[in-house]
Amino acid sequence: MYDLIIIGAGPAxxxxxxxxxxxxxxLLVITKDLGGQTALSGDIENYTGYQYITGFELTQKFLExxxxxxxxxxxxxxxxxxxxxxxxxxxxxxxxxxEAKTLILASGARPRTLNxxxxxxYKNRGVTYCATCDAPLFQGKDVxxxxxxxxxxDATLQLTKIANRIYxxxxxxxxxxxxxxxxxxxxxxxxxxLYNTETLEIQGNRTVKAIKVKKxxxxxxxxxxxxxxxxxxxxxxxxxxxxxxxNECGEAIIDSHNRTSIPGVFAAGDVTNVPAKQIVxxxxxxxxxxxxxxxxxxxxxxx
Numbered sequence: 001m002y003d004l005i006i007i008g009a010g011p012a013x014x015x016x017x018x019x020x021x022x023x024x025x026x027l028l029v030i031t032k033d034l035g036g037q038t039a040l041s042g043d044i045e046n047y048t049g050y051q052y053i054t055g056f057e058l059t060q061k062f063l064e065x066x067x068x069x070x071x072x073x074x075x076x077x078x079x080x081x082x083x084x085x086x087x088x089x090x091x092x093x094x095x096x097x098x099e100a101k102t103l104i105l106a107s108g109a110r111p112r113t114l115n116x117x118x119x120x121x122y123k124n125r126g127v128t129y130c131a132t133c134d135a136p137l138f139q140g141k142d143v144x145x146x147x148x149x150x151x152x153x154d155a156t157l158q159l160t161k162i163a164n165r166i167y168x169x170x171x172x173x174x175x176x177x178x179x180x181x182x183x184x185x186x187x188x189x190x191x192x193x194l195y196n197t198e199t200l201e202i203q204g205n206r207t208v209k210a211i212k213v214k215k216x217x218x219x220x221x222x223x224x225x226x227x228x229x230x231x232x233x234x235x236x237x238x239x240x241x242x243x244x245x246x247n248e249c250g251e252a253i254i255d256s257h258n259r260t261s262i263p264g265v266f267a268a269g270d271v272t273n274v275p276a277k278q279i280v281x282x283x284x285x286x287x288x289x290x291x292x293x294x295x296x297x298x299x300x301x302x303x
Contacts, residue, residue, distance in 0.1 A: 001087065001088065001099050001100065001101065002026050002027055002028045002098065002099065002100040002101070003025045003026040003027060003100065003101050003102065003297055004020055004025050004026070004027040004028075004100055004101070004102045004103070004104065004293055004297070005027065005028045005029075005030060005089070005091055005098055005100040005102075005103050005104075006020070006027060006028070006029045006030070006103075006104045006106060007030050007031070007079045007091065007103065007104070007105050007106060007107050008030075008031055008032075008036065008105070008106035008107040008108050008236075008269065008271070009029055009031035009033070009034050009035070009036070009066075009073070009075075009106075010035060010036020010037060010038060010106065010108045010269060010270070010282060011036065011038055011062065011269065011279050011280075011282040011283040011286065012036075012106035012108070012268040012269025012270070012282040012283065012285055012286035012289070013029060013031065013036070013104070013106035013107075013108075013268075013269070013286060014062045014063070014065075014066050014283075014286070015062075015282075015283040015284075015286030015287050015290070016104045016106060016268060016286035016287065016289050016290040016293075017029050017066055017069075017071050017290075018065060018066055018069065018290075019286070019287050019290035019291060019294075020104075020290045020293065020294065021069035021070075021071055022069075023290070023294045025290075025293070025294060025297065027071065027072070027100075028072045028073075028074065028098060028100070029071055029072065029073045029074065030074045030077050030079060030091065030093060030098070031073070031074070031075055031076075031077070032076065032077065032078045032107075033075075033076070034059070034063060034075065035055075035059035035062065035063070036108040036269075036270070036282075037108060037109065037233070037270065037279075038055050038058055038059050038062070038279050039055055039056060039059040040055060040130045040132050040133060041054075041055030041058075041132060041154070041279070042054065042055060042131060042132050042154050042155070042157065042158045043154070043157065043158070044058055044279065045180075046178075046278075046280070047279055047280050048280060054132075055132060056132070058279070074093070074095075074096075074098075077093040077094060077095050077096070078093055078094050079091055079092075079093050079107065079239050080092050080093055080094055080239050081239055082103070082239065082240070082243050083243075084262070085099065087099070087101070088100050088101040088102070088264065089101075089102075089103050089264070089265070091103070101264065101297060101300065102264045102265070102266070102293045102296055102297060103264065103265045103266065104258075104266045104267065104268060104286075104289045104290065104293055105240065105244075105252055105260070105265065105266070105267040105268070105271055105272075106267070106268045106269045106271065106282075106286060106289070107235075107236040107237065107239075107271045108235075108236055108269055108270045108271055109233035109234055109235050109236055109270040109271060109277070110233055110234055110236055111129035111130075111229065111230075111231075111232075111233055111234075112229075112231045112232050112233060112234050113129075113229065114146065114199060114229055114231065116199060116200060116201055116202065117200075117201045117202070118201050118202030118203055118204065118208075119202055119229070121202075121204075122202055122204050122207065122208050122227075125204070125206065125207045125208065126202075126204060126207045126208025126225060126226050126227060127202060127208060127226075127227045127229065128226065128227070128228055128229070129228070129229050129230070131145075131154070131155035131158045131159060131228050131230070132158065134226075134228075135155075135158045135159050135162050135163075135228075136162060137226075138159070138162060138163050138225065138226045139162050139163070140162075140163070140164050141163055141164055141224075141225040141226055142163065142164055142165040142166075142167075142223065142224045142225055142226075143159060143163045143165070143166055143167070143224050143225065143226035143227065143228060144166075144167045144168075144169055144199075144211050144222065144224045144226070144227050144228070145159065145166055145167070145168050145169065145228045145230060146169045146170075146199050146227065146228065146229050146230060146231060147169075147170065147229070147230035147231045147232070148170040148171065148172045148175060148176055148177075148231070149175070149176050149177045149230075149232065150177040150178055150181060151230035151231075151232065152168060152170070152175075152177070152228075152230040152231075153168075153175065153177040153178070153181040153182055153184075153185055154181065154230075155228045155230045156168050156185050156188075156191055157181065157184055157185060157188075159190075159228070160185075160188045160190050160191065163190065163226070164190070165190055165192070166188075166190055166191045166192070167191075167192050167194060167222060167224065168185065168191055168192070168193045168194065169194045169197050169199060169213065170193075170194070170195055170196075170197065171196065171197060171198050172195065172196070173195050173196055174195065175193075194213070194215060196215060196216065197213050197214070197215040198213060198214045198215075199211055199212075199213050200212045200213060200214055200219075202227055203221070207225070208224065208225055208226060208227055209223065209224075209225070210222060210223045210224060211224055211227060233270060233277065234249075234250065235249065235250045235251045235252070235270065235271045235272075236271055237250045237251065237252060237271055238250075240252060240271075243262070244260040244261045244262050244265060244267075245260065245261035247273050249273070251271060251272055251273040252267040252271055252272045252273065253272075253273050254266070254267050254268075254272045254273065254274070257288065257292045258272075258285060258288050258289035258292050259292060263296070264296055266289040266292050266293050266296075267289065268282065268285035268286045268288065268289040269282035269285055269286060270282060272285070
């Protein structure tokens, strides 16, 4: 029986683990992967203390910090179900079952899909959801980046150093990302921005060859060898359905102390209904969740 189980090891989960370890809480971290979305990010210029750092480098800094403590870690395990017990909570993963008095849910999010013809067929054959991972594969090629926010702008900036031509496509009439990122994108002569454009189909022959789009009611086929889908993320909360209260987006509903609808269960980061999905916010929320869990455990001990 652990005092605390943390599910997830992105910025929220890792920060929660560090804070909990400093409070001498007996804890276990269960995670499918290390680093979460941070590990897949490109250039980061808005994390306090670093004027510039890559997502990979920042992830390594997080892990180095966590590894200073003797934190028990179950990597490559995915939480599948949580149950309330008389003494706390039972967490079932795809490998084993664990018990704890409190939980911090920090399972993060995953990329959304377009759900259009050709997307699934050409996944990993020209269709990708991670510019940081796959951009080098498109050296000198023409590619499309689909999305209307920071993820699409970040992917485009990474590709300006690699691809021949980048078509940045959004169904909106403007970009909703950070002004600094948008200005950098517009400054590149390799980028063509297509507003009010809907992507209808991904076409190919073994690999991606083109995309079919609709702009101002006009259909058009554009030749590209890669499609980067950057339309946001979905919370990794399937295992929480029926356990705690979720909003219409499937995010865990929390209060200002990171408490969920069940006492003893806290949540932090991109799996929650906190409006801004940023690395620095996830880390801060992880620290708050850990402090709330410590207070909860202290009250149990004193009662």
